[in-house]
Amino acid sequence: MGVFFTLQPIEPTDSPGEKMGTNGSKAYLKWIEKYKGEIKTKDRLLSSINKISGLLNRPIQWEKILQQLVKEMKRVFDLQRVVIFLINKKENTLEVKYVVGFSPAEVARAFKYPLDMNRHQCRETLVAKTGRMIYIRNAHRSSIITEFDFKMDRIWNRTSSISMPIKIKGEIVGVLQGDSTTKELVFSREDIKMFSSFASHASIIIENARLHEKAQKKIEQLMFLHSVTEKTSSTLNLVKLVDIITASVYKISQGRCCALLLMDRDKRYLRVASWKGEDWQESASIRVRVGENISGWVAEKGVPLLINDVTQEPRYSIVHPNVASMLSVPLICENNVLGVISLTSDKKAAFSLDDLELLMTLAGHAAALINNVRLYDQMKEERNVVSDILESSPNGIVVVDQSKKITSFNRRAEDILQIKRKNAVGKKFADIFNGEILDIFNHIVENQEVLDNVEMSFSRKDGEVVQLGINSSLLKNRNRETIGTIVSIQDLTEFKRTEDLIRRMDKLSSLGHLSAGLAHEIRNPLASINFNVQLIEKKLENDPNASAIVEDIFEGIDRIKVLVKRVLDFTKTGTPSFSLGDIHETISNALALITPQIREKNIEVKKDFSTHIGPFVFDPHQMQQVFVNLLLNAAEATPEGGTIEIRSEKEKSRNGGSDTYVISVIDNGQGISQENIPKIFDPFFTTKPDGTGLGLSIVHKIIEQHDATIDIKSREDKGSSFILRFSAKRALNRHATI
Ligand SMILES: Nc1ncnc2c1ncn2[C@@H]1O[C@H](COP(=O)(O)OP(=O)(O)OP(=O)(O)O)[C@@H](O)[C@H]1O
Ligand SMILES: [Mg+2]
Numbered sequence: 001m002g003v004f005f006t007l008q009p010i011e012p013t014d015s016p017g018e019k020m021g022t023n024g025s026k027a028y029l030k031w032i033e034k035y036k037g038e039i040k041t042k043d044r045l046l047s048s049i050n051k052i053s054g055l056l057n058r059p060i061q062w063e064k065i066l067q068q069l070v071k072e073m074k075r076v077f078d079l080q081r082v083v084i085f086l087i088n089k090k091e092n093t094l095e096v097k098y099v100v101g102f103s104p105a106e107v108a109r110a111f112k113y114p115l116d117m118n119r120h121q122c123r124e125t126l127v128a129k130t131g132r133m134i135y136i137r138n139a140h141r142s143s144i145i146t147e148f149d150f151k152m153d154r155i156w157n158r159t160s161s162i163s164m165p166i167k168i169k170g171e172i173v174g175v176l177q178g179d180s181t182t183k184e185l186v187f188s189r190e191d192i193k194m195f196s197s198f199a200s201h202a203s204i205i206i207e208n209a210r211l212h213e214k215a216q217k218k219i220e221q222l223m224f225l226h227s228v229t230e231k232t233s234s235t236l237n238l239v240k241l242v243d244i245i246t247a248s249v250y251k252i253s254q255g256r257c258c259a260l261l262l263m264d265r266d267k268r269y270l271r272v273a274s275w276k277g278e279d280w281q282e283s284a285s286i287r288v289r290v291g292e293n294i295s296g297w298v299a300e301k302g303v304p305l306l307i308n309d310v311t312q313e314p315r316y317s318i319v320h321p322n323v324a325s326m327l328s329v330p331l332i333c334e335n336n337v338l339g340v341i342s343l344t345s346d347k348k349a350a351f352s353l354d355d356l357e358l359l360m361t362l363a364g365h366a367a368a369l370i371n372n373v374r375l376y377d378q379m380k381e382e383r384n385v386v387s388d389i390l391e392s393s394p395n396g397i398v399v400v401d402q403s404k405k406i407t408s409f410n411r412r413a414e415d416i417l418q419i420k421r422k423n424a425v426g427k428k429f430a431d432i433f434n435g436e437i438l439d440i441f442n443h444i445v446e447n448q449e450v451l452d453n454v455e456m457s458f459s460r461k462d463g464e465v466v467q468l469g470i471n472s473s474l475l476k477n478r479n480r481e482t483i484g485t486i487v488s489i490q491d492l493t494e495f496k497r498t499e500d501l502i503r504r505m506d507k508l509s510s511l512g513h514l515s516a517g518l519a520h521e522i523r524n525p526l527a528s529i530n531f532n533v534q535l536i537e538k539k540l541e542n543d544p545n546a547s548a549i550v551e552d553i554f555e556g557i558d559r560i561k562v563l564v565k566r567v568l569d570f571t572k573t574g575t576p577s578f579s580l581g582d583i584h585e586t587i588s589n590a591l592a593l594i595t596p597q598i599r600e601k602n603i604e605v606k607k608d609f610s611t612h613i614g615p616f617v618f619d620p621h622q623m624q625q626v627f628v629n630l631l632l633n634a635a636e637a638t639p640e641g642g643t644i645e646i647r648s649e650k651e652k653s654r655n656g657g658s659d660t661y662v663i664s665v666i667d668n669g670q671g672i673s674q675e676n677i678p679k680i681f682d683p684f685f686t687t688k689p690d691g692t693g694l695g696l697s698i699v700h701k702i703i704e705q706h707d708a709t710i711d712i713k714s715r716e717d718k719g720s721s722f723i724l725r726f727s728a729k730r731a732l733n734r735h736a737t738i
Pocket of ligand 1: 566629633634635637667669670671672680681685686687688690691692693694695696697720
């Protein structure tokens with residue numbers, strides 16, 4: 001007879017006290033016997049549980065513990081077989097997990113055929129569905145045996161069985177079943193209670209195992225994420241980064257292939273950026289339109305997709321014949337889909353929800369990294385553009401921060417200021433500048449002022465004074481806060497020089513026009529004044545007061561004479577008459593003419609002539625005038641015992657143009673003040689009491705007519721250099737025409 005009942009809390013066994021009466025001692029003995037038996041069973045149970053509990057403290061081996069549990073049950077209840085079924089919710093089946101007492105063939109059969117909870121009407125599925133235990137003492141006489149039970153009993157050769165639900169927090173998760181082949185199982189209430197306690201023990205172990213598995217998985221995920229982070233954190237290269245991500249995903253996935261696709265800038269296509277595994281080999285170069293196919297759909301919607309069977313999936317279009325299932329997750333950062341990670345497998349339902357969860361976590365992480373690298377690349381690109389613009393700027397650009405530190409110094413700034421970038425960047429500008437430029441820098445940073453074309457002169461370390469035009473603007477950050485000042489420096493020296501030259505030539509030409517006639521007009525009356533004064537001088541010979549006055553008149557006349565002569569010299573410097581000559585000889589002739597002045601002041605003259613300068617074409621007479629003027633000025637500026645150096649050298653052209661003959665007249669005299677330098681070529685500008693201020697005007701005119709240039713370098717109290725430059729090519733061309 002089969003018993004089918006719900007497991008009820010088992011009441012305490014009958015108390016012996018109630019039964020004590022006349023035949024109390026007999027009953028008592030009987031009770032003792034029964035109680036002894038119960039104690040024995042309880043003892044066995046306790047020892048089994050103890051044994052199993054001992055295992056629980058060891059490093060977790062859930063499988064072994066459950067295996068041990070079923071073994072113990074077989075022993076304690078003297079069963080033929082014990083089996084634990086677990087419910088597979090996805091498939092809605094009851095699957096055999098742990099068995100004992102099965103022959104190898106039976107084990108294989110048990111594992112191969114799970115029970116279908118919908119289809120198979122049997123005691124196991126009934127227990128799994130209802131949560132009630134079923135005890136069948138004798139299958140042949142049981143009324144609840146179904147056809148399927150009957151079939152199964154025959155296959156398994158079962159006489160009786162007990163099937164107990166395994167519940168975790170009230171939820172049925174499986175079935176614990178024991179059976180017997182030959183004999184009937186005689187289970188007392190106590191035995192059933194004990195069996196049930198094994199079932200709850202099993203449920204605890206199963207729950208623990210599941211929790212442990214979950215925790216283990218979480219730990220593995222964290223370890224995995226950590227290892228990916230570690231591998232990717234040092235790379236700022238997108239290609240390397242996506243390769244690391246793909247390789248990592250591939251390693252942990254069960255998939256045959258893993259591909260990382262990145263979205264194009266215009267967000268119309270996805271392209272395979274990295275792949276691992278066979279399937280994508282041919283398609284590494286393909287692009288997927290956003291919205292199409294699985295990856296395209298995931299990219300468009302921004303949600304993951306898990307496909308157990310691609311043949312049932314309308315969105316899937318065959319790319320690879322081997323693909324049976326697929327998992328695809330979007331790479332999202334700041335609400336932007338950057339791409340997709342897709343896994344494929346040749347097995348159906350190869351990916352679980354756990355895989356999806358892990359991949360989503362990883363994708364979030366990967367997207368942030370990809371985004372960072374992209375931003376970094378973009379920033380680098382922008383930076384390169386900015387630095388290219390900076391470097392190619394014709395203006396010197398110096399950027400200073402609010403703490404007056406130089407943060408950027410371009411190549412042109414190096415050129416103009418003659419300060420190396422490495423000596424400027426990172427320094428406070430007070431460390432490298434002084435004087436006017438420092439005042440200007442301080443002013444603009446302190447007052448956050450924008451300068452518009454402020455002109456100033458700057459003395460470079462090499463002694464040259466350059467004219468600078470300074471503009472400034474404020475450097476702001478994203479929040480429009482000022483974080484520094486951009487100073488743009490223009491070298492105006494050349495411009496100023498040209499401006500001076502034009503001004504000078506203007507003056508010279510008006511002087512030329514006027515002076516020729518004027519000089520003649522002065523000369524004739526001056527001659528008669530001179531004659532008449534001589535007469536007066538004779539007449540007043542005996543008047544001592546008059547002689548001093550006459551002397552003065554003569555002196556004035558002489559000065560006018562010299563001036564007239566110089567003006568005429570200047571106006572006479574008409575078109576040069578060119579011939580081939582030796583410039584060194586001309587210089588020596590000029591030097592000979594001023595020997596008295598040189599001797600008088602005991603000046604040492606050094607000649608340093610280059611043998612590379614051979615004869616070239618110039619007007620020897622005019623050039624002699626040039627050197628006489630320059631040497632006289634030098635001698636006049638030089639103190640007693642000073643030095644004058646005359647140097648000639650040939651400057652090789654750097655760019656295939658003409659070579660240059662450079663001739664310099666250098667003195668160590670009083671020098672010229674910065675203020676006077678622009679004026680010295682002006683006609684009549686002189687700082688000498690009896691100078692006419694025409695010497696350099698004449699020099700300038702002649703140099704002009706020779707298509708040559710003249711430069712001055714001078715520092716007060718240190719000396720001056722006048723540098724003449726002749727183009728060798730022009731001189732040679734001129735030779736061809738004379
Ligand atoms: N080598 C020099 N050292 C210092 N100052 C110079 C030198 N050469 C020219 N100068 C300055 O330039 C001014 C103009 O020179 P420039 O030769 O034109 O006229 P000057 O020498 O004064 O008069 P002049 O040449 O008619 O005797 C000079 O007065 C002097 O101040
Ligand atoms: Mg002079």
